[in-house]
Amino acid sequence: MRFLLIIFLVAAALKPEAQVILKGQILDKSTRDPIAFANISYNNGRAGTSTDIEGQFTLSLPEQYNGEIIVSHVAYEKLVFTYPDFKRSHALILLKPLSLTLQEVTVVAGENPAHALIRNVIKNRDNNNPDKLRDYQYISYNKVVFAPSEVDAKTDSTINALIAIRDTSELKKSQKELITFDSLSRRMNFFMSESVTNKKVLNPGHTEEKLIGLKVSGFRSPLFANVATNFQPFSFYSSYLNILSKDYLNPISPGTFSSYEFHLSDTTFHQQDTVYIIEFAPRPNRNFDGLKGFLSISVDGWAIKNVVAATADPLAKTKVVVQQNYEKVGNQWFPAQLNTDLDFAEMKMYGRSMRLIHRTFLSNIQINTNLKANEFSGNQLILEKIEDERSESVVNQYRGNPLDSLERNTYTVLDTLKELKSVLVMEKMLDALATRSIPLGLLEIDLTRFITANEYEGARLGLGLHTSSSFSKRFKVGGYFGYGFRDKAFKYGGDAELILDKRNDFKMKLTYQNDIIEVGNNIRQPIQNVGTTFRNFLAERFDQIESYSLALHFKLFPGLYVLPSLSYQTLTPLYVYQFETAEQTLNNFTLVESSISLRYFHKEQNLSFLGKKIPFSTQYPILAFTYTKAIDLLDADFFTYDRISFSAKFVKHIRKIGKSNLILQTHYMEGLAPYSKLFSGFGGKNESSVETDGYFQTMGLYEFTGNFYAAAFLKHNLGNIFINTRFSKPELLLYHNMGLTTLSTTQFQSQNLNTITLQSMDDGFVESGVGLNNLLRFNYLDVGYLGLGLSAFYRYGAYQLPTEKDNLAFRVNVAFSF
Missing domain, CATH: 2.60.40.1120 (Carboxypeptidase-like, regulatory domain)
Known part of the structure; x- marks a missing residue:
């Protein structure tokens, strides 16, 4: 007992x-x-x-x-x-x-307890980084609200005084508007959208996020859907964090103590875990794009449990704050919630500033579930229209917290606008801009053919028309025409495309064109931007081309595309030119070319929208390789050349030194070819002062030619190393460009250009430059800055021109920042 x-x-x-x-x-x-x-x-x-x-x-x-x-x-x-x-x-x-604000916190100099904790986090960041997992998937509920802030005290007092006036006829128009705006702000938000997506990732290279539910105040288009990575990175472990398209140095990265200061401010306990709270901010007098905030560090795996980070620039027009919360899924820390707040503090309306609030909640998280590559469509983001009732049901299912009264009123009021003709027209315009086409039932208008321009044609107007996915999801046929107002000539063409495997982007295309093509067209840049597009406007030396081509296109693995093709073409120079040999003289040329191209886009991002695949972002490097052979087939002229082209673009952050952009090009041709097939057109000198990446700024457009061409273009941004004011935040730019061409004796003797000088740059062409981004900046709608920069380039070495001013070129650039 x-x-x-x-x-x-x-x-x-x-x-x-x-x-x-x-x-x-x-x-x-x-x-x-x-x-x-x-x-x-x-x-x-x-x-x-x-x-x-x-x-x-x-x-x-x-x-x-x-x-x-x-x-x-x-x-x-x-x-x-x-x-x-x-x-x-x-x-x-x-x-x-x-x-006290974060930047005013005093941190004791020298080693402090926070440093040992941060070192442990950096040491274990690969173990805790979700991007290092083999695979994962989850459901994401996303909410965006655009709304006014609380009214300031002075305006609130004014409103209360106005409301107390019984006879409203005594009120001025501006006073009535103030009362109306205040009443509206207290009852509803100005915009709201909720979306639910299903995301899965298989590393390396396979990502897919599909919209499965959407509710938008006043609109229906999937373009109003949002995901967490629209605003901030998915995890807080990369050396640089891309927030709203700007790269910020991560306080959790190697070498952080020379850039950031840390302060251990608290220690808490969560269940069996110890959590350290560490404040961080850029060190004084350090000019870099940094963040300030605090980290909650779990001893369990030395992982980030949660983080709050705000942009540290005190002069920013828009304050950006990101928050992330991590939870254990099995033995792995994984993001569970992500917030982004944009406070447009200077965008004032009736005593209130504007705010954009984004919330993301993850659920149904699964890690290392043995996903397979064939489970991915090849599109990283899929935004297709969903039937309203089914879409709203999904949103209701994954909405964790009930809508508050302001959110409910937002839907109630703004949803009455959905059927307005002006709203429907606006949605159709947005869809057309995204897809670059206008649907017309079984047909669609190609907007890319509507207007272009260059120095030879002047303004060119045109129209393109193709069958739409409503006609067939596997096959499309169409054509285009254009008219140049300077050369007073029509151009036209047509094509037929058969999609063999949509997931691997495997398609076959037959094309006919009777158009014009710039000489040296084979050295186009691996990716187009505003500068390179502008360079195309400067083009002035063209051949007329009539061609028939058959091409295949397929994805070998994520980011790598293969494009074999066969073409029959007739070229007629639109400038004074003849190709001469001992036997004959040619004024136009019939060629048959076979080629194979490889294109690699690192971590490319494609959007599937309204049945169309739309590229919207990529990381670097970008690589392009093409091998072309002229073959003796049909009635082709005697040209039997081989041509190899390679180009690449790299972007690299170098801590404390800045960000480098490097473009490499090399092209080689063996055998005889007409002038337009040689390598030319790599100059970008013009009077319009716009910088063109991948071209020589002090070189004439067609100044040099060769059957071998190699070039390197280096641009390095040292960042903001001078002053930071509301009117100027200059970033120092350094440029160095080098190039080489050779032209074989046989090629040189065969070209009869009459008034055109044929010159190679065997001794190497060199130019260097210096510039300042954001030399001047101006307030833009109280949400950010429009920055104006200036760069100067100087040509020197073997091909320096005798008149000094001819060796100089000046370029401007425009940039937007918050």
Whole structure:
């Protein structure tokens, strides 16, 4: 009996203590915004929990607990509750912001405890980085709200005084507008969208995110869908973090202590885990694109548990704050919530500034589920229209928290606009801009043929027409025509395309064209941008071309495309030119070419929208290789040349030194060829002062020619190393471009260009330059800056021109920044 009594007493002692579960939310007392990652601790800080991104928490307390409960956050004043007080007020807790801002926090010089913790995080970042996993998938619920902030105190006082006036006829128009705007702002947001996507990733190279649910206030188009990576990177572990298309140096990266300072501000406990709260900010007098905020570091795996990071530039027009919360999925830390807040503080309307609030919640997270490559469509983002009722049902299913009254009113009011003709027209225009086409039932108009321009044709107007996916999802046929107002000539063509395998982008295309083509067309850049597109406008030396071609196109593996082709073409120079040999003289040329091209786009991003594949981003490197052979077939002239072309573009961040862009080109031809098939047209000198990547800025458009061409174009941005003011934030640019061409004696003797000089640059062409981005910047709609920059290039070496000013070229650039 005594033995049984002892067992009973021991069991009673081991019985779990009853727990009380308390749920609540913590908000900023001034703005009523949720406070993410606030700590709620008890038992002298040895136990507790923290809020999620929405400021919500769940705290489990022993039923008999009678000690203090502390609510703290590094940016807010601490609150200490007795247990009875906390039970009464836990549902909604308001914290008062501290007067100190993050950049004013004093960090003790030298080694501090935060450094050892940050080193551990950096050491383990590959283990905790979700982008290093073999595969994963999840469902993402995304919400975007565009709304005014709380009204400032002065305007609020004015509004209350106006409302107190009984006779509204005494009010001025501006006063009535103020009252109306305030009433509207208190009842609804100005825009809202909710979307649900299903995302899966198989590393390396396979990504797909598909829209499965959408609800947009006032609109229906999938273009209004949003995903987390529209605003911020998926994880916080890369050396550079791309936020709204700008790269910021990550405080969790090698060598961080020379750029950032850290301060260990708190230690909390979450279940069995210890969590350290570390503040970070750029070191004083360091000019780089940095962030400030705080990290919650878990001892479990030395991983980021949550992070709040704001852009550190005090002069930014728009304040950007990103938040990420990580949770354990099995043994792997994985993002569970991502927030982005854009505060347009200077965009004032009736005493309120504008804000864009983005929230993402991940669910159904699965890791290392043995995904296969054939489960991916080849499109990284799929935004296709979904039937309204089914779409709304999916949104309701994955919406974690009910809509508040402002959000419900936003839908109620703005959804009445969906059927307005002006809204429908606007949606169709947006769809047309995205797809570059206008649907007309079984047909569609190709907008890319509508208007172009160059120096030879002047303005060129045209029209393209193809069958649409409504006609066939596998086959399309169409044509185009264009008319140049300067050369007063029509051009036209047609094509037929058969899609053999949509997932691998495998298609066969038959093309006919009677058009013009620029000489040296075989050295086009691996990727087009504003500068290279502008260079095409400068083109002035063309051949008329009539050609028939058959081409295949398929994806060998992610990012790598293969394009074999066979073409029959007749070229007629539109300038004074003859090709001469001992036997004959030719004024036009009939050629048969076979070629194979390889194109590689690192981590390319393609959008599937309305049945069309639309490239929208890529990372570097970008590589292009082409081998072409002229063959003696049909009635082709005697040309039997072989031509090899390779081009590449690389972009590299170098810590403390800046960002480098490198373009490499090499082209070689063996055998005889007419002038237009040689390598030329790599000059970009013009009077319009626009920089053209991959071209020589001080070289005439067709100044040099060769059957061998090699070039390197280096552009390095050292970043903002001078001043940072509202009117100027210059970034120092350095340029160095080098090129070489050779022209064989046989080729030279065969070309009769009359008034055109044929010259190679065997001794090497060299130019260097220096520039400043954002030398001047101007306020743009109170949301950002429009920056104006200037670069100067100088030509020297073997091909320096005798008149000094002819060796100089000046270029301008325009950039937007928040």
